[in-house]
Amino acid sequence: xxxxxxxxxxxxxxxxxxxxxxxxxxxRVTEKERxxxxxxxxxxxxxxxxxxxxxxxxxxxxxxxxxxxSGPGEAKEFELCVRAAGNVTNALHRLKKGDFVWLRGPFGxxxxxxxxxxxxxxxxxxxxxxxPMRSLIKAVLKDRQGFGRLTLIYGSKxxxxxxxxxxxxxxxxxxxxxxxxxxxxxxxxxxxVGVVTTLIPKVxxxxxxxxxVVIGPPxxxxxxxxxxxxxxxxxxxxxxxxERRMKCGVGKCGHCQINGCYVCQDGPVFRLSDLKDLPEAx
Amino acid sequence: MKNIDFFRYLPGGAKAESASGLKxxxxxxxxxxxxxxxxxxxxxxxxxxxxxxxxxELFSTPxxxxxxxxxxxxxxxxxxxxxxxxxxxxxxxxERQAIIGLHPCDIHAIALMDEVWAFGxxxxxxxxxxxxxxxxxxxxxxxxxxxxxxxGTMDVNDxxxxxxxxxxxxxxxxxxxxxxxxxxAGLKLREAKPSEVRELKERERLREASFKARLEAxxxxxxxxxxxxxxxxxxxxxxxxxxxxxSCNTVCPTCYCFDIKDEVKANLSEGxxxxxxxxxxxxxxxxxxxxxxxxxxxxxxxxxxxxxxxRYLTDRFGxxxxxxxxxxxxxxxxxINITEVTNELIRESNKRRA
Numbered sequence: 001x002x003x004x005x006x007x008x009x010x011x012x013x014x015x016x017x018x019x020x021x022x023x024x025x026x027x028r029v030t031e032k033e034r035x036x037x038x039x040x041x042x043x044x045x046x047x048x049x050x051x052x053x054x055x056x057x058x059x060x061x062x063x064x065x066x067x068x069x070s071g072p073g074e075a076k077e078f079e080l081c082v083r084a085a086g087n088v089t090n091a092l093h094r095l096k097k098g099d100f101v102w103l104r105g106p107f108g109x110x111x112x113x114x115x116x117x118x119x120x121x122x123x124x125x126x127x128x129x130x131x132p133m134r135s136l137i138k139a140v141l142k143d144r145q146g147f148g149r150l151t152l153i154y155g156s157k158x159x160x161x162x163x164x165x166x167x168x169x170x171x172x173x174x175x176x177x178x179x180x181x182x183x184x185x186x187x188x189x190x191x192x193v194g195v196v197t198t199l200i201p202k203v204x205x206x207x208x209x210x211x212x213v214v215i216g217p218p219x220x221x222x223x224x225x226x227x228x229x230x231x232x233x234x235x236x237x238x239x240x241x242x243e244r245r246m247k248c249g250v251g252k253c254g255h256c257q258i259n260g261c262y263v264c265q266d267g268p269v270f271r272l273s274d275l276k277d278l279p280e281a282x
Numbered sequence: 283m284k285n286i287d288f289f290r291y292l293p294g295g296a297k298a299e300s301a302s303g304l305k306x307x308x309x310x311x312x313x314x315x316x317x318x319x320x321x322x323x324x325x326x327x328x329x330x331x332x333x334x335x336x337x338x339e340l341f342s343t344p345x346x347x348x349x350x351x352x353x354x355x356x357x358x359x360x361x362x363x364x365x366x367x368x369x370x371x372x373x374x375x376x377e378r379q380a381i382i383g384l385h386p387c388d389i390h391a392i393a394l395m396d397e398v399w400a401f402g403x404x405x406x407x408x409x410x411x412x413x414x415x416x417x418x419x420x421x422x423x424x425x426x427x428x429x430x431x432x433x434g435t436m437d438v439n440d441x442x443x444x445x446x447x448x449x450x451x452x453x454x455x456x457x458x459x460x461x462x463x464x465x466x467a468g469l470k471l472r473e474a475k476p477s478e479v480r481e482l483k484e485r486e487r488l489r490e491a492s493f494k495a496r497l498e499a500x501x502x503x504x505x506x507x508x509x510x511x512x513x514x515x516x517x518x519x520x521x522x523x524x525x526x527x528x529s530c531n532t533v534c535p536t537c538y539c540f541d542i543k544d545e546v547k548a549n550l551s552e553g554x555x556x557x558x559x560x561x562x563x564x565x566x567x568x569x570x571x572x573x574x575x576x577x578x579x580x581x582x583x584x585x586x587x588x589x590x591x592x593r594y595l596t597d598r599f600g601x602x603x604x605x606x607x608x609x610x611x612x613x614x615x616x617x618i619n620i621t622e623v624t625n626e627l628i629r630e631s632n633k634r635r636a
Contacts, residue, residue, distance in 0.1 A: 016360040017361065059546075059553060060363075060365060063542065089571065245576070247540065252402075254540070254590075257594070280576070
């Protein structure tokens with residue numbers, strides 16, 4: 001048997017060979033989430049857009065798709081905020097500074113920041129959906145003057161589960177209105193209680209010049225989209241990021257399919273109007 | 283098989299007995315290739331490795347599993363890693379192989395796989411294996427499940443290296459590649475006589491007239507018919523009886539969904555990342571780590587599989603992704619039949635339009 005290791009045909013590389021990255025910092029975010037700063041050994045991995053993801057692998061455990069949470073073009077490192085939910089992510093939580101992770105990507109589509117310029121933008125995040133949203137918020141705040149009114153509506157189950165709350169003041173200082181809501185308030189909580197849709201009516205929408213971005217758990221989209229329709233935001237002006245199971249990242253393994261499209265290639269960022277013929281999407 | 287008149291004659295029957303042409307062919311191939319071919323196991327035609335020419339037997343009905351197993355193996359290594367040494371290596375394994383006994387549907391299926399694996403980021407594992415593969419086709423007779431005639435995959439003019447047509451006393455041989463021509467030239471076969479070619483054409487006519495299963499619409503209309511069938515009651519009905527066993531995915535020559543898993547050796551440092559067959563009709567196929575299943579019901583999963591065959595991949599690649607081999611219908615434990623299901627959707631569609 002002829003066996004070639006690391007030796008591929010002219011110009012062809014195995015799409016499954018990962019690139020190593022070194023963990024520079026691990027920060028506990030909540031009980032379930034950790035923030036990893038990772039320096040990839042190949043700087044081409046730092047060329048990502050907001051909304052893209054990596055396949056993050058640990059030999060012996062496998063790979064999982066993880067959204068990028070840092071802003072694009074920020075540093076020699078990128079950040080991943082990981083919830084311990086499965087095999088790979090639980091193993092990731094045991095890693096510390098100096099450990100290796102193995103990366104493929106970045107994969108998928110990005111949020112069209114340029115299209116949002118000079119418009120008002122409403123960012124609507126539920127739960128862990130704020131993780132990729134943070135990358136977009138950072139990209140937009142980097143050039144705050146280029147955008148109109150900016151609002152973040154962020155809902156989480158409880159105050160303890162709210163991610164990145166220590167950054168909200170900085171975001172507010174840069175001109176982002178931050179509206180928070182909680183499903184189960186504790187005694188200290190003085191803010192809004194209820195699902196994210198309870199806050200949407202409070203946002204002023206200038207018809208035709210407002211863009212909405214929605215990222216959250218599967219159950220959230222339909223309700224939020226109905227509320228946005230009430231606000232007369234057109235489906236062409238709504239962007240969503242959709243989660244699916246993924247194994248390959250290169251449009252082959254079939255797990256991420258929504259009807260005929262592959263979320264790893266055609267998504268995860270979709271324009272709402274492009275989903276009208278994909279009944280499996282929302 | 284249109285407008286092809288040049289054949290050579292290979293003597294002998296469907297088994298590679300002593301002094302038969304088939305034995306000569308297999309022995310020639312064994313010198314250069316690992317050879318896989320059709321054999322009978324427990325009464326059923328299957329593919330197996332052929333170490334001796336006498337094991338080979340050609341069948342007129344399809345094998346249980348298709349020949350995709352030799353190009354896209356049920357389990358293959360993609361990477362080898364060593365955790366302590368911080369090492370990952372891509373593994374691309376291929377060897378010269380010859381597969382004997384593929385019917386036209388299976389040859390068409392491989393042509394579809396070629397498109398899929400070359401699309402976007404090329405899959406070097408499949409493509410390097412494919413490049414080293416010699417395909418020897420063999421003709422067939424439809425059983426009650428075969429419906430390739432409805433999908434334009436009944437005949438093949440390319441996609442194989444050598445093709446064997448059965449006649450009463452031996453085979454008529456066609457070649458469609460330089461590799462195939464070289465192998466056949468080495469056998470020094472005589473050209474077929476006009477009477478033998480007439481016999482073959484008669485057999486082809488008989489074959490064409492023998493189909494029992496058929497689709498009640500043209501292949502080109504199927505994507506639109508499926509697009510309009512999302513809410514059809516058919517899905518709930520077959521979903522209610524489907525056992526979610528994944529047999530249809532496994533036996534299908536064009537199903538190529540896979541899972542990727544890590545395996546570790548006992549030293550807990552070295553291991554392999556492997557690709558294994560997966561199936562979209564299995565319960566966990568679209569389930570994410572948080573527990574949400576994006577295709578919870580068997581009805582949704584069956585609808586997805588059927589749409590992949592007749593719409594989703596057709597929209598992407600321009601050809602139906604079902605080749606009409608009938609394997610899924612034959613293998614189904616609860617007799618869900620792909621021709622009958624599609625015909626029901628066709629009739630519903632006709633009613634909607636009327």
